[in-house]
Amino acid sequence: MNGTGAHITQLGPRRTTGRVRTSVATVSLSGSLEEKLPAIAAAGFDGFEIFEPDFVSSTLAPAQLRQRAADLGLSIDLYQPFRDLDSADEQQFQRNLDRAERKFDLMQTLGCDTMLVCSSPLPSAVHDDARLAEQLATLAERAGQRGLRIAYEALAWGAHVNTYRHAWRIVEYVDHPALGTCLDSFHILSRGDDPSGIREIPGDKIFFLQLADAPGLSLDVLSWSRHHRNFPGQGNFDLAAFGAHVQAAGYTGPWSLEVFNDVFRQSATGRTAADAYRSLLHLQEEVARVQAAEPQARGLELFEPPPPAPIEGVVSLRLAAGPGMADELQTVLKHTGFHLLGRHRDHDLQLWRHGPLTLAVDATPGTVWTAPGIPADLPVLSQIGIRSDDPEAWARRARALAVPTREVRLPGAEDGPESDVVRLEITDATWVDIRGPGSAAGWLSAFDTYPRYEQQWRRERPQFTGVDHIALAVPADSWDGTMLLLRSVFGMQPHEGVDVADAMGLIRTQALTWTGPGGAAAEHPVRILLNMVPGSISGTAHLPAPRRGGISHIAFSCTDIFATVADFRARGYVPLPIPGNYYEDLGARFPLTPELLDRMRSAGILYDANADGEFFHFFTRTVGADLFFEVVQRIGGYQGYGENNAAVRLAAQMTADALRAAS
Numbered sequence: 001m002n003g004t005g006a007h008i009t010q011l012g013p014r015r016t017t018g019r020v021r022t023s024v025a026t027v028s029l030s031g032s033l034e035e036k037l038p039a040i041a042a043a044g045f046d047g048f049e050i051f052e053p054d055f056v057s058s059t060l061a062p063a064q065l066r067q068r069a070a071d072l073g074l075s076i077d078l079y080q081p082f083r084d085l086d087s088a089d090e091q092q093f094q095r096n097l098d099r100a101e102r103k104f105d106l107m108q109t110l111g112c113d114t115m116l117v118c119s120s121p122l123p124s125a126v127h128d129d130a131r132l133a134e135q136l137a138t139l140a141e142r143a144g145q146r147g148l149r150i151a152y153e154a155l156a157w158g159a160h161v162n163t164y165r166h167a168w169r170i171v172e173y174v175d176h177p178a179l180g181t182c183l184d185s186f187h188i189l190s191r192g193d194d195p196s197g198i199r200e201i202p203g204d205k206i207f208f209l210q211l212a213d214a215p216g217l218s219l220d221v222l223s224w225s226r227h228h229r230n231f232p233g234q235g236n237f238d239l240a241a242f243g244a245h246v247q248a249a250g251y252t253g254p255w256s257l258e259v260f261n262d263v264f265r266q267s268a269t270g271r272t273a274a275d276a277y278r279s280l281l282h283l284q285e286e287v288a289r290v291q292a293a294e295p296q297a298r299g300l301e302l303f304e305p306p307p308p309a310p311i312e313g314v315v316s317l318r319l320a321a322g323p324g325m326a327d328e329l330q331t332v333l334k335h336t337g338f339h340l341l342g343r344h345r346d347h348d349l350q351l352w353r354h355g356p357l358t359l360a361v362d363a364t365p366g367t368v369w370t371a372p373g374i375p376a377d378l379p380v381l382s383q384i385g386i387r388s389d390d391p392e393a394w395a396r397r398a399r400a401l402a403v404p405t406r407e408v409r410l411p412g413a414e415d416g417p418e419s420d421v422v423r424l425e426i427t428d429a430t431w432v433d434i435r436g437p438g439s440a441a442g443w444l445s446a447f448d449t450y451p452r453y454e455q456q457w458r459r460e461r462p463q464f465t466g467v468d469h470i471a472l473a474v475p476a477d478s479w480d481g482t483m484l485l486l487r488s489v490f491g492m493q494p495h496e497g498v499d500v501a502d503a504m505g506l507i508r509t510q511a512l513t514w515t516g517p518g519g520a521a522a523e524h525p526v527r528i529l530l531n532m533v534p535g536s537i538s539g540t541a542h543l544p545a546p547r548r549g550g551i552s553h554i555a556f557s558c559t560d561i562f563a564t565v566a567d568f569r570a571r572g573y574v575p576l577p578i579p580g581n582y583y584e585d586l587g588a589r590f591p592l593t594p595e596l597l598d599r600m601r602s603a604g605i606l607y608d609a610n611a612d613g614e615f616f617h618f619f620t621r622t623v624g625a626d627l628f629f630e631v632v633q634r635i636g637g638y639q640g641y642g643e644n645n646a647a648v649r650l651a652a653q654m655t656a657d658a659l660r661a662a663s
Contacts, residue, residue, distance in 0.1 A: 203250025355462025
């Protein structure tokens with residue numbers, strides 16, 4: 001089939017500059033259209049897709065919307081969606097054409113030249129390729145006469161056309177310059193389709209590209225699509241390979257985000273828009289990495305931020321605790337073998353050490369480390385210190401990815417050429433500090449130390465070999481943004497998420513690992529667990545109600561967990577009351593000797609194993625409503641976290657809390 005093109009004007013492949021143009025569908029953000037547009041512009045996008053329900057409910061007339069977009073420096077890249085064009089009922093199809101003509105009038109007023117047409121999911125959809133092609137050709141001819149274009153997209157749940165290959169076959173058969181295809185990563189990857197066929201589509205026939213990530217869920221595709229899409233870097237799709245296929249096809253149009261997500265549509269508009277833009281920068285870097293392995297990469301110029309610098313792992317931690325919690329926290333720290341070495345001269349800040357690890361307890365009233373809305377007497381992990389030879393390189397990388405940073409100079413280093421510490425906020429309560437080689441001396445110079453305790457600390461052989469992992473409580477409305485920041489700036493790799501059921505409900509857990517460049521973290525990887533109590537919002541994630549045991553914690557590594565427990569007990573530590581049923585079940589699941597089970601039972605040690613190795617761990621009681629400490633010993637190549645033991649640990653902490661309250 002061949003379109004005549006006799007009355008077509010202003011058509012042909014749209015040219016761009018060499019770089020990727022960024023766009024976002026208005027449906028991806030919360031608020032009114034009048035609120036969304038400034039947020040889209042402020043985030044850094046070049047343009048946007050106008051989602052029809054957003055326009056219909058807006059007070060902006062078409063000419064006003066066009067002017068508003070121009071004033072903000074934004075292009076209107078797509079009008080969408082036009083649903084259910086094709087129909088086996090010829091009269092209905094004619095009515096659909098009349099509806100399309102009205103939309104063409106609107107698009108010309110808006111200054112938007114491309115309309116998205118979805119394959120129909122209705123029972124009345126055309127089920128014959130030749131007839132469908134004829135109807136699309138008719139629409140394309142009418143659009144072409146106005147200088148407009150039709151981007152045909154296969155919905156994953158389309159009644160007849162539901163794969164991108166099928167949609168392209170129809171478009172190719174029609175062979176009309178005003179008709180091309182729209183590729184949507186969700187509709188392709190959610191079905192498990194092989195996206196490599198995209199390379200066979202001419203780039204100038206790909207009229208639009210829509211991108212979305214998604215977590216792995218066992219849902220029907222429609223529900224999955226309408227409620228659980230994410231921005232790139234927040235889910236489990238291989239969008240880097242997908243993007244490389246699009247690049248290889250020679251596509252030159254916008255890279256646009258179309259994300260349906262219930263949380264995003266309730267979250268702060270500006271913050272979500274900033275996350276959305278960052279996700280496209282992150283995706284471009286990932287696509288460039290995939291393309292680097294191709295002998296003849298082609299496509300648009302991709303964003304490539306400054307590379308990450310080598311790291312040495314976690315070297316310090318700071319806990320924010322109001323005056324009411326400092327004593328309780330001090331008791332638990334003594335049990336774990338930390339020594340109080342000094343106090344800050346200007347703030348109520350205690351310095352604790354265990355071997356090479358530094359831990360600060362900030363009991364300053366109204367401390368800046370406690371985020372608004374978090375109770376002042378609740379201990380939270382407010383700062384994670386990472387050593388790097390080049391913290392300024394991390395600042396450059398973060399800024400390139402549109403992540404705000406604070407650069408801090410420490411006492412005695414004001415005249416240095418660069419910052420000693422680069423600080424990035426990763427949750428509403430926790431910062432990561434990238435510390436330079438000389439930062440420790442400058443920071444310690446602000447403390448008055450206790451020589452007697454320092455001598456004792458230096459004499460003792462430390463039990464801990466480092467920080468194994470850190471678990472953070474993350475509110476539901478900032479969960480995806482935190483995930484994206486850790487993956488984009490630090491290059492952390494996510495593992496399979498799990499839902500932990502306990503006596504109080506459900507906790508969602510996601511593990512990420514940062515091995516970093518330079519290989520240093522291969523020996524001491526940075527592991528972070530994100531824990532979310534469903535329904536929590538910013539400012540309340542650290543105060544579960546009712547009380548349920550700990551959610552946030554710091555896990556230290558050791559080489560002899562039984563010796564470490566003995567050392568703890570000598571300092572006054574009381575093991576958690578782990579039920580005997582747990583050890584009976586453990587003996588049934590693993591080939592453990594009765595002697596080993598008895599030692600674990602008396603010490604309150606929990607266990608897990610897989611084909612890679614073994615994992616021993618034990619826990620302290622909670623301090624306040626949430627925080628606790630864990631000690632782990634990994635044997636072999638075990639890389640998990642003993643997730644199967646989480647419900648047992650939570651129950652034991654609740655029991656310990658109840659016993660303590662009763663006494």
